[in-house]
Amino acid sequence: MNWIPVLLLLHACNSQPHESPNQSPTISAAGDTVTVSENTSLLSKLKFVTTTNAQHALKLNAAATVKIIPSSYVEIPVPFAGRIVKSHVKLGQKVDINTPLFSISSSDYFEAQRAYLDAKQAFILAENMLKRQKDLIAHGVGTKKELEEAETNFAMSNAALGNATAALKIFDSTPNHSILGEPLLVRSPIQGEILSSSIVLGQYTKEDAPALLRIAELSKVWVSAYIKEKDLPAIDQLARVEVSVDALPAKKIPGKIVHINQFVDEASRNIEVLIACENTDRALKPGMYVNAEFERQTTPTLFIPAKAVFQFNDKSFVWVKTSSNTFVKRYVTTGVTEGDAIQILTGLVPQEQIVGEGAFYLTPGL
Missing domain, CATH: 2.40.50.100 (RNA polymerase II/Efflux pump adaptor protein, barrel-sandwich hybrid domain)
Structure with a gap:
């Protein structure tokens, strides 16, 4: 029997590198703090964003229905x-x-x-x-x-x-x-x-x-919009309200809030907001489904990439960079979402660095 190939194979297997038991892991966690080894390629996969306050007009869109103003309607x-x-x-x-x-x-x-x-x-x-x-x-x-x-x-x-x-x-x-x-x-x-x-x-x-x-007198109508109770602060200090119709995407109809219901619907947790709109061209038909857009006055607002925010149970958090390879989990309160960005109400301040991309590497199991 020729033992030389077998011995060569055994030698090759035994010569494969093994991780030393004393070698430090890529990521180590202590409470809400995560440390990444400096000699790992993981750091290059993380992209960072510096938080800043910018003048921004918050917008909120809500599904709505056109209604006849009760005082302008009669059945004979x-x-x-x-x-x-x-x-x-x-x-x-x-x-x-x-x-x-x-x-x-x-x-x-x-x-x-x-x-x-x-x-x-x-x-x-x-x-x-x-x-x-x-x-x-x-x-x-x-x-x-x-x-x-x-x-x-x-x-x-x-x-x-x-x-x-x-x-x-x-x-x-x-x-x-x-x-x-x-x-x-x-x-x-x-x-x-x-x-x-x-x-x-x-x-x-x-x-x-x-x-x-x-x-009915249809030269002016009401638009009944329903917003979530968490979005109620978004319609304070409004700069404008506009109503749009899917059939007329280029047409924006200005409106004015005339009433905000004082109770919340127990089933949907929505609040009805009534908007008065001029309707001289009869573009708004009673019963029509429309979209209502609320825009607040311009205020300093903090937005970050939506993919930087993670959920744990019913809480939201981000990873804040505290040193070149150390990151702390920070719980935040989020507001409205616009495109790929999400508003941060509490938890972050300007000029902090957070993980904008690749944060899932720091959050195994989520």
């Missing part, structure tokens, strides 16, 4: 059970206050008209009778009894006319212009445009029927 139901005899408007038409909408005829309205006209006639007769009795007394030919009867009759007629007038006003009718048998003319209480109409000529409707018309 029928005032009483009756039959629609005429429509005075069409879908999309602009209307002003008191613009005629539709006419409705009803036996109830007819009875209210007749009761008012009868009460008015009785009042006129009682008024004339009272004047006559007063004139007779003045000329010494009348009696006190007849005068008292005339005064009583006048008071009762006046009360009856008041009741009949109130009953007619329930139908939103002007008593002095009411003509017996004439249908009730329903008018618009606001300025706006007809958003929907379900008027059918000749249809009979009841008091509990759905609204026949929906009218």
